[in-house]
Amino acid sequence: MANFLSLKNFEKNELLKILSEAKQMEQNLYNSNTLFSSKILTAAFFEPSTRTKLSFFAAAQRLGMKTLDYLPEFSSLKKGESIEDTIKILEGYSDILVIRHYEEDIFSKLDTSIPLINAGNGTDEHPTQAVLDLYTIQKAFSKIDGLNFLIVGDLKNGRTVHSLLFALNNFDVSIKLFCPQELKLGKNFFSALDQDFLKRISYVSKLELTDIDVLYMTRIQYERFKGKKPKGLEKLYRLNPSILSKAKDNLIILHPLPRLEEIPKEVDSTKHAYYFKQAKNAVPIRMAIISYCLKK
Amino acid sequence: MANFLSLKNFEKNELLKILSEAKQMEQNLYNSNTLFSSKILTAAFFEPSTRTKLSFFAAAQRLGMKTLDYLPEFSSLKKGESIEDTIKILEGYSDILVIRHYEEDIFSKLDTSIPLINAGNGTDEHPTQAVLDLYTIQKAFSKIDGLNFLIVGDLKNGRTVHSLLFALNNFDVSIKLFCPQELKLGKNFFSALDQDFLKRISYVSKLELTDIDVLYMTRIQYERFKGKKPKGLEKLYRLNPSILSKAKDNLIILHPLPRLEEIPKEVDSTKHAYYFKQAKNAVPIRMAIISYCLKK
Amino acid sequence: MANFLSLKNFEKNELLKILSEAKQMEQNLYNSNTLFSSKILTAAFFEPSTRTKLSFFAAAQRLGMKTLDYLPEFSSLKKGESIEDTIKILEGYSDILVIRHYEEDIFSKLDTSIPLINAGNGTDEHPTQAVLDLYTIQKAFSKIDGLNFLIVGDLKNGRTVHSLLFALNNFDVSIKLFCPQELKLGKNFFSALDQDFLKRISYVSKLELTDIDVLYMTRIQYERFKGKKPKGLEKLYRLNPSILSKAKDNLIILHPLPRLEEIPKEVDSTKHAYYFKQAKNAVPIRMAIISYCLKK
Numbered sequence: 088m089a090n091f092l093s094l095k096n097f098e099k100n101e102l103l104k105i106l107s108e109a110k111q112m113e114q115n116l117y118n119s120n121t122l123f124s125s126k127i128l129t130a131a132f133f134e135p136s137t138r139t140k141l142s143f144f145a146a147a148q149r150l151g152m153k154t155l156d157y158l159p160e161f162s163s164l165k166k167g168e169s170i171e172d173t174i175k176i177l178e179g180y181s182d183i184l185v186i187r188h189y190e191e192d193i194f195s196k197l198d199t200s201i202p203l204i205n206a207g208n209g210t211d212e213h214p215t216q217a218v219l220d221l222y223t224i225q226k227a228f229s230k231i232d233g234l235n236f237l238i239v240g241d242l243k244n245g246r247t248v249h250s251l252l253f254a255l256n257n258f259d260v261s262i263k264l265f266c267p268q269e270l271k272l273g274k275n276f277f278s279a280l281d282q283d284f285l286k287r288i289s290y291v292s293k294l295e296l297t298d299i300d301v302l303y304m305t306r307i308q309y310e311r312f313k314g315k316k317p318k319g320l321e322k323l324y325r326l327n328p329s330i331l332s333k334a335k336d337n338l339i340i341l342h343p344l345p346r347l348e349e350i351p352k353e354v355d356s357t358k359h360a361y362y363f364k365q366a367k368n369a370v371p372i373r374m375a376i377i378s379y380c381l382k383k
Numbered sequence: 384m385a386n387f388l389s390l391k392n393f394e395k396n397e398l399l400k401i402l403s404e405a406k407q408m409e410q411n412l413y414n415s416n417t418l419f420s421s422k423i424l425t426a427a428f429f430e431p432s433t434r435t436k437l438s439f440f441a442a443a444q445r446l447g448m449k450t451l452d453y454l455p456e457f458s459s460l461k462k463g464e465s466i467e468d469t470i471k472i473l474e475g476y477s478d479i480l481v482i483r484h485y486e487e488d489i490f491s492k493l494d495t496s497i498p499l500i501n502a503g504n505g506t507d508e509h510p511t512q513a514v515l516d517l518y519t520i521q522k523a524f525s526k527i528d529g530l531n532f533l534i535v536g537d538l539k540n541g542r543t544v545h546s547l548l549f550a551l552n553n554f555d556v557s558i559k560l561f562c563p564q565e566l567k568l569g570k571n572f573f574s575a576l577d578q579d580f581l582k583r584i585s586y587v588s589k590l591e592l593t594d595i596d597v598l599y600m601t602r603i604q605y606e607r608f609k610g611k612k613p614k615g616l617e618k619l620y621r622l623n624p625s626i627l628s629k630a631k632d633n634l635i636i637l638h639p640l641p642r643l644e645e646i647p648k649e650v651d652s653t654k655h656a657y658y659f660k661q662a663k664n665a666v667p668i669r670m671a672i673i674s675y676c677l678k679k
Numbered sequence: 680m681a682n683f684l685s686l687k688n689f690e691k692n693e694l695l696k697i698l699s700e701a702k703q704m705e706q707n708l709y710n711s712n713t714l715f716s717s718k719i720l721t722a723a724f725f726e727p728s729t730r731t732k733l734s735f736f737a738a739a740q741r742l743g744m745k746t747l748d749y750l751p752e753f754s755s756l757k758k759g760e761s762i763e764d765t766i767k768i769l770e771g772y773s774d775i776l777v778i779r780h781y782e783e784d785i786f787s788k789l790d791t792s793i794p795l796i797n798a799g800n801g802t803d804e805h806p807t808q809a810v811l812d813l814y815t816i817q818k819a820f821s822k823i824d825g826l827n828f829l830i831v832g833d834l835k836n837g838r839t840v841h842s843l844l845f846a847l848n849n850f851d852v853s854i855k856l857f858c859p860q861e862l863k864l865g866k867n868f869f870s871a872l873d874q875d876f877l878k879r880i881s882y883v884s885k886l887e888l889t890d891i892d893v894l895y896m897t898r899i900q901y902e903r904f905k906g907k908k909p910k911g912l913e914k915l916y917r918l919n920p921s922i923l924s925k926a927k928d929n930l931i932i933l934h935p936l937p938r939l940e941e942i943p944k945e946v947d948s949t950k951h952a953y954y955f956k957q958a959k960n961a962v963p964i965r966m967a968i969i970s971y972c973l974k975k
Contacts, residue, residue, distance in 0.1 A: 117421040118421070120420065120421050124712065125709040125710070125712050125741075127737055127740055127741075129733070137453065137464070137469060137472060137473075138472055141425070141451050141453060141473070141476055142475075142476050144451055145423055145449075145451060145476040145477070148423055148449035148451075149421075149423075153737075153740035155733050155736055155737060155740075156452075156748075157729065157733060167937065167939050168729070168936070168937035168938070171944075172936065172937060172938065173729060175955050175958070176729060176730055176936065176955070176958050177729075177733070178959075179734075179955065179958050179959030179961070179962070180733055180734050180737040180959070180961070180962055181737070344464070344468065344472065345463065345464035345468060346464070346468065347463050352467075363471050363472070363475065366471070366472050366475050367475030367476075369475070369476070370475070370476055413717040414717070416716065416717050433749065433760070433765060433768060433769075434768055437721070437747050437749060437769070437772055438771075438772050440747055441719055441745075441747060441772040441773070444719055444745035444747075445717075445719075452748075640760070640764065640768065641759065641760035641764060642760070642764065643759050659767050659768070659771065662767070662768050662771050663771030663772075665771070665772070666771070666772055
């Protein structure tokens with residue numbers, strides 16, 4: 088039994104095993120539905136979600152599991168219950184818990200006897216998203232080492248970017264970052280990365296695709312802004328098709344979605360658009376992560 | 384693999400096959416739960432629903448399928464995602480999609496590699512409802528040809544009526560229509576019907592049951608009214624029990640439900656009341672339609 | 680087939696059988712998932728719930744059943760449907776219905792051909808909670824007869840207390856009650872209890888634990904207050920750890936949860952805290968109750 092809460096210092100070996108199990112899961116998507124058929128997965132999402140919750144449910148169902156959906160909107164939170172109590176209760180009904188919460192330190196408050204999966208904790212991390220990002224890259228290039236990344240958007244608040252960088256810290260890749268000035272990564276962020284890896288990260292001041300293998304776009308996380316909310320920041324890095332003309336032939340564009348205006352619809356029909364394939368990979372990856380947590 | 388989006392020009396043969404498969408489904412309601420046991424049905428309802436969504440889920444579960452419920456209220460739509468993106472994502476997790484949306488032309492915007500079922504598109508159609516209406520009629524009379532219909536209520540906005548008329552266009556039936564003046568069928572509507580069939584449709588000015596075999600009542604769709612909302616329009620065609628005294632012995636009363644005041648509760652206990660049986664038929668019919676979409 | 684609506688005059692024999700079946704269910708929690716695998720349990724909750732609905736779903740899933748969740752917030756109630764109609768519809772899709780409603784007399788309005796389970800009717804009863812309370816007590820003491828109870832909190836509005844007292848009416852126990860003056864049991868309440876049992880019930884004016892075996896705490900049901908809402912009434916009976924110093928060694932503390940401030944967090948780590956174990960017992964007890972309803 089293991090939790091899956093963060094990719095910070097996550098063992099490379101374990102990560103590669105999850106990627107490889109996901110491949111098995113994908114090949115047996117319709118033949119795995121008895122693997123964990125007596126188990127219940129419960130989702131407790133305290134922030135809105137489409138992809139993450141439903142793909143966890145789909146993953147659980149493909150594994151033969153049952154699912155419970157705790158909806159804070161309809162619950163005893165209204166009667167004044169603490170989150171610690173709520174999670175203790177859900178623990179009693181379930182075999183594994185998937186939690187999304189708006190607080191960064193939520194998991195330090197929880198102590199359960201069943202595995203916990205982090206489906207997003209505030210602006211901190213979204214580790215299962217990063218594993219599916221890696222999986223998509225590995226499927227496209229048959230490798231991760233040696234690739235050049237350009238990561239674009241709201242680096243400060245984008246938890247998927249944080250987890251992705253923690254994951255990439257294990258690989259021999261080069262990374263360019265591009266974002267609005269005020270949305271750079273927090274200074275503390277870098278302390279969790281290897282010195283070696285840090286040398287291969289740099290900010291750039293233009294959305295330029297020469298040499299780039301993986302373009303990782305993200306939306307502005309407006310819901311995280313406190314006080315005055317600027318508008319249309321994503322226009323600063325909108326991926327106009329003209330920019331793509333200078334891209335490598337096998338550039339892939341990823342996006343954790345949802346997107347706003349940073350990727351116009353015209354891009355969808357290009358060979359570079361991998362974000363819907365990426366979204367679909369959520370199911371086998373989350374099957375592999377559930378399996379990792381239950382079996383380990 | 385086939386979509387099920389409209390009954391306009393739907394082949395009579397196919398329709399009869401669905402009705403006949405529904406009969407099989409009903410007889411094996413408790414023995415069909417391995418038929419599609421590795422498949423996931425996802426509902427994406429952008430308008431409220433009780434019957435349609437839950438009966439699709441019940442149907443899927445009776446077929447052994449798993450279900451996902453996309454709730455726009457809790458989703459990334461809040462983050463500004465387009466419906467096309469949302470559906471593309473759901474497609475990646477599912478084997479079949481059931482969609483209800485407030486736009487009439489929603490399905491022309493969607494392009495998926497898995498079957499789509501229309502569970503109501505604005506005021507346009509609600510084709511699975513019409514098939515269950517037919518099924519109820521066929522069970523009651525062992526035939527459809529030769530019957531006399533009186534269809535009552537909000538003909539303009541009632542999408543179940545539209546689909547029912549498209550379905551009946553295949554049969555040798557006679558149809559009377561009764562509705563408030565401002566709620567007649569749109570002029571364009573008739574262009575999709577056969578000339579022959581049109582000759583057997585006429586408006587009447589009274590709720591009179593002589594010779595009628597099937598009375599199809601509908602509520603006023605107040606939520607479709609723009610601007611000023613009139614009240615109590617259904618009082619114009621309230622089915623007072625006294626009206627029933629002139630009915631044929633085997634008249635059946637159908638209603639897609641929910642009802643407002645057009646059918647008073649006293650009618651429920653009469654032998655003519657078929658609307659709850661009709662509602663229950665939703666399950667085998669939707670089993671048959673899911674099966675049609677997945678197998679075809 | 681049987682309903683499970685009230686513990687008023689419920690046969691002791693039947694109650695003991697349910698407790699004993701729950702024990703079987705708990706021992707076979709992961710091996711019961713084919714018992715009712717063709718059946719659908721539908722929840723229709725018209726008041727918020729965490730524990731009750733999700734534990735019913737978990738129980739149904741552990742029995743191999745499928746589940747449907749009727750959410751009034753997203754339904755045709757918005758179109759003006761009566762609850763009687765809604766329940767009739769749900770009956771057509773389901774094999775068993777679990778209903779929570781804010782009206783005390785809701786079940787007298789409903790008439791279905793499938794079993795109904797009361798998951799809370801206004802301030803009246805919450806019978807499945809009381810059975811899981813008994814189950815927890817029986818597991819802790821290997822008996823119920825002979826125990827001393829102290830029941831504390833909102834006795835007037837707390838439906839779990841009402842059902843618990845109806846259940847305990849079958850046993851040879853002594854019961855002390857402690858509550859704010861205005862939250863005593865209604866006078867009519869006692870008429871349903873045996874004379875013999877009444878002699879062993881009394882109000883006390885202090886939260887004192889000497890001789891007590893089972894301390895049953897409840898929160899103030901503020902949502903039931905009409906008009907002016909007092910605040911912090913639970914401070915009158917807050918279980919400060921100092922009070923516990925005088926408790927019997929094997930005192931157990933129960934609470935139907937959610938709790939407000941009546942049980943401070945420090946109590947959680949004492950040997951007396953049984954409320955989370957109690958919550959977990961919801962699953963086997965509700966499995967046994969579902970089984971009772973379907974098989975009887």
